[in-house]
Amino acid sequence: MTKNFDAIVIGAGVIGISTAFHLAQRGLKPVILERKEIGYGATGKSSGLVRMHYDLEVESRLAWESFQYFRNWSERVGGECGFCRTGFLHIETADHEVQLRKNVEMHQKIGIPANVISGGDVKKLAPHFKTDDIAFAAYEPESGYADPMLTANSLLTAAKDHGAIYVQDCEVSGTQTAGGKVTGLQTSRGNFSAPIIINAAGAWAGKVSELFGVTIPLGTWTHDVVHIRRPAQIADHLTVIDNSLNMYFRPDSGNLTLVALEDDSRLDEPAEEDLGYVAKDFVERAIDRICKRVPEMEQGSLHSSHVGRDGLTPDQRAIIGAAGPQGYFLATGFSGTGFKLSPAVGLCMSELILDGRSKTVDISGFDPMRFERGQYLKGENEYGSIWK
Secondary structure, three states, X not given: OOEEOOEEEEOXXXXXXXHHHHHHHOOOOEEEEOOOOOOOOOHHHXXXXXXXXXXXXXXXXXXXXXXXXXXXXXXXXXXXXXXXXXXXXXXXXXXXXXXXXHHHHHHHHHOOOOEEEEHHHHHXXXXXXXXXXXXXXXXXXXXXXXXXXXXXXXXXXXXXXXXXXXXXXXXXXXXXXXXXXXXXXXXXXXXXXXXXXXXXXXXXXHHXXXXXXXXXXXXXXXXXXXXXXXXXXXXXXXXXXEOOOXXXXXXXXXXXXXXXXXXXXXXXXXOOOOOOOOOOOHHHHHHHHHHHHOHHHHHOEEEEEEEEEEEEOOOOOOEEEEOOOEOEEEEEOOOOOOHHHHHHHHHHHHHHHHHOOOOOOOOHHHOHHHOOOOOOOOOOOOOOOOOO
């Protein structure tokens, strides 16, 4: 028997759940269909950074709007997201000083608490850091990190409280259309009917989209992460993106530090391929890299490592918008940066679907058809490709 809903969301990561939550807040009855379980894809392996530093203004605006949720989660959503304010530092190479300063100016115009500080200022904020090579950095005192699975679960609870339905172990196998409009889906758990379908399937979104006759240029990015036990003298530290050393790191609970690298990433592995283990030399490289910035980490020890995978687009920016048959929408391809944008993306998706355009932040630049037109998104003061 076909089950009838106002909207169908494919994928129970933070993007899909946030979209369902905001649609439900607007009075719709959405159903979230998940082929495995909540957070199975990129969300469950996200590093959870919450920061606003981007070289593309629309992403900074989405991050700033999302930050209003993270820092007021219980009031805006309910439950907990695990947000921890640590302060955030963005370190760039010397040849990107002009870009960094202009980007911080852009952030300040948006209203983001951010400024450019000196290497000496960094040393005062982070006395354990080696700062001899740092002449400048961007600093966001209010930023930090959150818990991705706690975030996803509390969003799902809130969405259900507003009338949303969640169905897991449900794989999409076919689509139903009539008169150029979507009408529903065929799945391993039966048929579902709705005039609105949102593809938020992450790394699997390309295959799902083919069912609608819409081809999107979506590869994958497979990333390795390590957790290190900090030595006792380093009680805590900032959350950091260090592009001079091609890494990012942040504190975690249990006196741990999460470290990930942004070079030698594995690209275009099949979405369904087993994640397996971290690359052979990753742990050694990650430890070497963090010790270059925080020398006392030499006295720490290895705790654990894991692997994650996300959808990656040619310009490393998201695919958001309508495409193909009427009623079909995409919210995918976040290329490793979806978690921190997810509250605002869900809000903007609800506005696009119900009001015809997004009012909170103009997301039209993420149009799925931009690649066919050769209109790749680039930062106004770009730093270049993130992964090499």
